[in-house]
Amino acid sequence: MVIVMAAEGTQQDVDAIVELVAKAGGDAFVSRGVSRTIIGLVGDVEQFGSLNLKSMPGVAEVMRVSTPYKLVSRENHPERSTVRVGGVPIGPETVTLIAGPCAVETHDQTLAAARMAQAAGATLLRGGAYKPRTSPYAFQGLGEAGLRILADVREETGLPVVTEVVDAHDVELVASYADMLQVGTRNAQNFGLLQAVGSVGRPVMLKRGMSATIEEWLMAAEYIAQRGNLDIVLCERGIRTFETATRNTLDVSAVPVVQRLSHLPVIIDPSHSGGRRDLVLPLTRSAIAVGADGVIIDVHPRPEQALCDGPQALVDGDLDELAVIMRDFPPLLGRTAATTLTPVA
Ligand code: PEP
Ligand code: MN
DSSP: OEEEEOTTOOHHHHHHHHHHHHHTTOEEEEEEOSSOEEEEEESOHHHHHTTOGGGSTTEEEEEOOOSSOOTTBSTTOOSOOOEEETTEEESTTBOEEEEEOSBOOOHHHHHHHHHHHHHTTOSEEEOBSSOOOSSTTSOOOOTHHHHHHHHHHHHHHOOOEEEEOOOGGGHHHHHHHOSEEEEOGGGTTOHHHHHHHHTTTSOEEEEOOTTOOHHHHHHHHHHHHTTTOOOEEEEEOOBOOSOOSSSSBOOTTHHHHHHHHBSSOEEEOHHHHHOSHHHHHHHHHHHHHTTOSEEEEEBOSSGGGOSSOGGGOBOTHHHHHHHHHHHHHHHHTTOBOGGGGOOOO
């Protein structure tokens, strides 16, 4: 069961509900979104029915949600959400381009990648300072030094920063530099990490676990929402299948399926799904065509020297083509082209 508080509902109103529910033997999980507070109730639904919660002060609606995920479900929230990252919208009106290097390597490399990204219409900068690598011998990222580079490049370009956090212990540190926290595919069901990013007051991009069903993915998002953070963007980045020609198989159908089930924005990562530069632009077109709310793309000024994922990074003329896609495709879907929103510094 989910309680939607009215905009004018007070903290006292929320506290009164939490107390009443606790007395009835249930648990109430308070989630404060940008525009409203939602309380998820777990326990005996029949018993809650007798509490007459609808008549409590500050309550706008009481809903029974039939799906296992509640706060992220579209059942109680028919309008699709827009998540703002440093003022940049990700939601149903727009197609947002997030781009940058897979990994932050140096200041010059990150700035060059950011300028390339911006020229192609990116309004958010991606870049990993903590890299979840398959091999412990591979480049693991620059850590806090990388976060400082991202903050400097944000200063120089005006692009808000999206960066991954791989360990619950680092969440506060990463959040002190980042505008949006990324949870990667390998950590997509690391529930302690999900709860930590849900508690730190920054928007979160949650990638789909490489072997996660859509329901498991939405339950992972529910872990974040349940900690009071509904500023979640879901990212489809390809799933494991029997196919070996591509690194992962991009599940484009996940976009409309998730948009039907959840009010959260959904974006696509055409770089990590295909794992190949030649597939990035075709998959970007497919992402926009299927209704994704944005794309996140790897770019690198010298991919042959990249310390991580060089073969999938866009470079040189690829960026001109990406700029054309970002300008021409969104209007075909009735959306605003991201480039018109670019706050070029
Ligand atoms: C990334 O975006 O840098 C990344 C590691 O992606 P994924 O978690 O999808 O592999
Ligand atoms: Mn990568």
